Amino acid sequence: MSSKVPPDLKFANSHEWVRVNGDVATVGISDHAQQELTDVVFVEVPAVGRKVKAGEAVAVVESVKTASDVYSPVSGEVVESNKTLAEKPDLVNSDPYGQGWFFKVKLSNPAEVNKLLSPADYSAQIGK
Amino acid sequence: MARLKRTPLFAAHQKLGARLVEFGGWEMPVQYSSIIDEHEAVRKAAGLFDISHMGEVRLRGAKAAAFLNHLLTNDINKLAVGQGQYTLMCNDRGGVIDDLYAYRVAPEEYLLVINASRIDPDVNWMQQQLARWPERAAVQLENVSDQFGAVALQGPRTAEFIDRCFAGPARGGTQVSKPSELKKNQLGIFDFNGKTIYLGRTGYTGEDGFEIIADAGSIEAIWNHILAVGHAFCLQPAGLGARDTLRTEVCYPLYGHELDEQTTPLEAGVGFFVALDKPEFIGRSVLVEQKKNGVTRKCVAFKMNDRCAPPRPHYPIWSNGSTAQQIGEVVSGTQSPSLGIGIGMGYVPPEFAAPGTAIEIEVRGKRFPASVVQKPIFKKS
Numbered sequence: 001m002s003s004k005v006p007p008d009l010k011f012a013n014s015h016e017w018v019r020v021n022g023d024v025a026t027v028g029i030s031d032h033a034q035q036e037l038t039d040v041v042f043v044e045v046p047a048v049g050r051k052v053k054a055g056e057a058v059a060v061v062e063s064v065k066t067a068s069d070v071y072s073p074v075s076g077e078v079v080e081s082n083k084t085l086a087e088k089p090d091l092v093n094s095d096p097y098g099q100g101w102f103f104k105v106k107l108s109n110p111a112e113v114n115k116l117l118s119p120a121d122y123s124a125q126i127g128k
Numbered sequence: 129m130a131r132l133k134r135t136p137l138f139a140a141h142q143k144l145g146a147r148l149v150e151f152g153g154w155e156m157p158v159q160y161s162s163i164i165d166e167h168e169a170v171r172k173a174a175g176l177f178d179i180s181h182m183g184e185v186r187l188r189g190a191k192a193a194a195f196l197n198h199l200l201t202n203d204i205n206k207l208a209v210g211q212g213q214y215t216l217m218c219n220d221r222g223g224v225i226d227d228l229y230a231y232r233v234a235p236e237e238y239l240l241v242i243n244a245s246r247i248d249p250d251v252n253w254m255q256q257q258l259a260r261w262p263e264r265a266a267v268q269l270e271n272v273s274d275q276f277g278a279v280a281l282q283g284p285r286t287a288e289f290i291d292r293c294f295a296g297p298a299r300g301g302t303q304v305s306k307p308s309e310l311k312k313n314q315l316g317i318f319d320f321n322g323k324t325i326y327l328g329r330t331g332y333t334g335e336d337g338f339e340i341i342a343d344a345g346s347i348e349a350i351w352n353h354i355l356a357v358g359h360a361f362c363l364q365p366a367g368l369g370a371r372d373t374l375r376t377e378v379c380y381p382l383y384g385h386e387l388d389e390q391t392t393p394l395e396a397g398v399g400f401f402v403a404l405d406k407p408e409f410i411g412r413s414v415l416v417e418q419k420k421n422g423v424t425r426k427c428v429a430f431k432m433n434d435r436c437a438p439p440r441p442h443y444p445i446w447s448n449g450s451t452a453q454q455i456g457e458v459v460s461g462t463q464s465p466s467l468g469i470g471i472g473m474g475y476v477p478p479e480f481a482a483p484g485t486a487i488e489i490e491v492r493g494k495r496f497p498a499s500v501v502q503k504p505i506f507k508k509s
Contacts, residue, residue, distance in 0.1 A: 038147075038369070039164045041463040042437045060492070062437055064163045064463055065369055086435070 003032040003126065006097055010113055011122035012073035017097065020113055025074050028101040029061060029092065032126045037063040040092040045081035045103050052078060052105060054112050059102050061092060074112050076105040135180035136277045136344045140351055144365055152245030152384075154181040156368050163369035167465040170333050170374055171508075174283030175366030176354055179339065180347060183247035183273035185240040185254065191266035192238055199257055199410060200230060201393060203403035207232040210302030212313050212328055214401050216393050217250065218411030222418065223389040224396065226250050227381060231315045231328060233301055239326065241341070243383045247273050257410070277347030281354055282337035282374075285361045290338055292357045294318050294327065301326070307338065320350060332371065334378030334504060376460050377506035379429050379473060385441060385459045386427050386473060394418050395475070397427045397503065425456065426481040429505045432470035432489065433497040438463040439472040439489045446488040446495055447480060455480055458489065464506060470498075471505045 009017045015033035019026045034040065042062040052058045052072040059070035081103040085091060092100040107113070117125065132155040141148065146157035157178065159166060169175045187196060196204045202215035212231040216224050226249070229241040242250050251271045258264050281290070287308050296306035300317030310316050310329040318325050323346045331337040342350055355363060372382070379397075381387050386396050393402050394415060403409075404416055432439065439461030444454045461472030472489075480487060483502045488495040 038159060039162050042435075044437065060437070062463075064373060064438075064465070065158070067437065067440065 003030065003035055004097070005030070005032075005119045005123045005126075007119050009097070009119060010073070010116035011119070012071065012116055013125065014071045014073075016071060016073050018073050018113060018116060020107075020110075023107050023110065024079060025076070025105045025107055025113065026101050027072060027074070027103055027105065028096055029070060030122070030126075031096045034093050034096045034100070037061060037066070037068060037092075039064050040089045043082075043085040043089045043092060043102070045083075045085060046072075046078045048078050048081060050078045052076065054109075070102060072103075072105060073116055074105050074107055074109070076108040078103050079106045080104040133181070135178055136347045137178045137180055137279075137351055140348055141178065146365070146367060149368070151368055152181065152243070154244055156181060157365075158369045159367040160365045163367070163373060164465045166364055166366035166370035167373050169362065169364040170283045170335055170366055170370060171466060172283070173285045173362035173364075174281065174289075174337075174358055175333075175364055175370065176351065176358065177280040177282065177366050177368075177371055178351070179280045180277035180344070181244035182278060183242040183244060183250065183271070184276045184278075184341065185242060185251065186270045186272050187238045187240070187267060188270075189236055189267040191263040192236055192268075194263065195258065195261055195267045196230065196238060197406060197409060198261065199254065200228075201402040201409060201411070201415075202230070203406055204230060204232075204238070209233070209235055210298075210300075210315050212315050212330060216398065216401060217253070218393070218409075218415070219253075219389055220410060220414070222392040222394075222411040222414035224383075224387040224391055224393060225253055225389060227383060227387055227398070229328070229330065231326070233315065233317065233326065239341070241278075241339075246383060247271070275344060276341050277344045278339060278341045279347065279351055279354065280331055280333075280337060280339045281358070281363075282331045282333040282335050282366075283363075284336055285363075286335075286337050289357055289361050289363075293354050294320060294325070310338075320346060320353075325350070332380055333374040334380070334506070335374075372460075373462050373465055376462050376471060376473070377464050377466055377504065379503040379505060381427075382460060392418060392423070395423045395425055395427060423478060425475045426478050427459070427473055427475055428481050428500045429473050429503045430471070430487060430489070430498045431467070431501045431505060433499060435469060436496045437491045438470040439491070439498075444490040445474045445476055446490060448486040448488050448497065452488065452495075454490075455487070461489075466506045476500075
């Protein structure tokens with residue numbers, strides 16, 4: 001199975017993606033990650049207002065087989081989280097870069113984004 | 129870590145793009161397309177599983193039945209030729225060494241199908257017990273696990289095409305003219321490409337189906353043949369992921385989860401397969417005592433009350449209310465694909481075992497309401 005790596009995103013080693021719009025970063029998990037996890041049946045997203053640090057486990061994604069932590073690739077305050085996932089966790093499988101997003105962070109240190117992997121580096125990491 | 133063992137179907141799994149994982153020392157397919165897809169295929173149509181990792185032990189001889197009745201909890205004398213039964217093998221303390229299927233394939237020949245992860249402990253135990261058995265000269269015990277492969281064909285539509293897969297009449301076991309005439313727990317011996325195959329009408333999913341045991345060299349041809357014939361009946365290959373969700377929904381125990389050497393069949397809720405009316409078998413005295421005095425813990429099935437994170441093995445089970453305390457632990461848990469909610473099994477004291485009892489399951493430090501339910505958790509309407 002080949003996985004998509006959109007050219008306009010940044011990635012963390014732990015398979016989260018980041019899309020920056022102004023000073024807000026939207027975070028989700030990569031197509032590769034959702035393929036590895038398989039059928040997602042539950043997602044726990046962080047509360048709005050929570051202060052998160054880059055590398056901190058802030059969400060959980062559960063497939064039929066396992067539970068996995070999702071780490072925030074950036075620091076800041078959670079300004080929105082994807083409530084739709086409570087009812088439709090499978091959006092993480094069907095649309096990982098779109099409707100399957102997890103949460104949005106108002107960046108406290110925008111420079112962190114530059115340290116994340118480029119699409120090319122991430123593709124190399126997952127061996128595509 | 130020792131190198132993982134592979135079944136004779138390993139190349140076939142790779143060709144189908146299976147995701148492979150470690151299971152009981154074996155490299156096995158966990159899924160081909162998706163666990164939920166494969167689960168639904170088995171509930172609605174048919175699925176084909178590789179179960180070649182499971183072990184087989186053959187016992188022959190004039191005293192084979194007597195020895196098995198000493199070794200196993202169910203009454204082997206109830207088996208006519210061509211019949212099988214679910215049974216357990218216990219240690220002296222009544223703890224479960226393994227749960228297995230025993231088939232009587234001929235008047236003085238039995239085939240035991242045992243768990244993959246238990247082949248070595250089982251065979252060692254059987255050999256030890258046989259060495260002490262006074263009539264051991266009239267029993268031949270042989271571990272034939274490596275000689276055999278096996279597949280499980282499961283699902284409501286299997287009976288529609290099993291006869292197109294294998295031609296009758298049976299030349300041994302239950303005398304039927306074609307495989308679909310086998311009744312539940314019956315075994316027929318057929319030929320496939322000139323080789324002997326055993327066909328048992330049984331399974332581990334709660335659906336109708338067959339388990340097909342054949343020599344390791346034939347199993348890939350059998351696998352491909354069944355997939356080709358079953359294609360028109362919506363048959364899909366299915367992995368261990370679906371096998372686990374299917375068996376959890378119908379509350380079949382999995383060794384290492386519901387069963388282990390510290391747990392008795394009565395605690396596990398499989399006392400139906402313990403023939404306490406037999407005069408003697410290993411573990412009997414402990415089990416008779418336990419039957420009389422009651423157990424201190426019981427394996428219950430439960431269902432989460434609301435949509436939440438699925439329960440997993442080792443999650444704590446709590447009583448509910450103001451005096452809530454931890455009362456046990458989950459042994460199997462998953463999101464039920466059929467019900468769309470978290471389900472599982474776990475051990476609790478008997479006062480919490482009645483269906484309807486409110487309990488709570490702790491997930492990552494938070495407790496979620498659940499209810500003890502009747503087994504099986506899922507039953508087709």
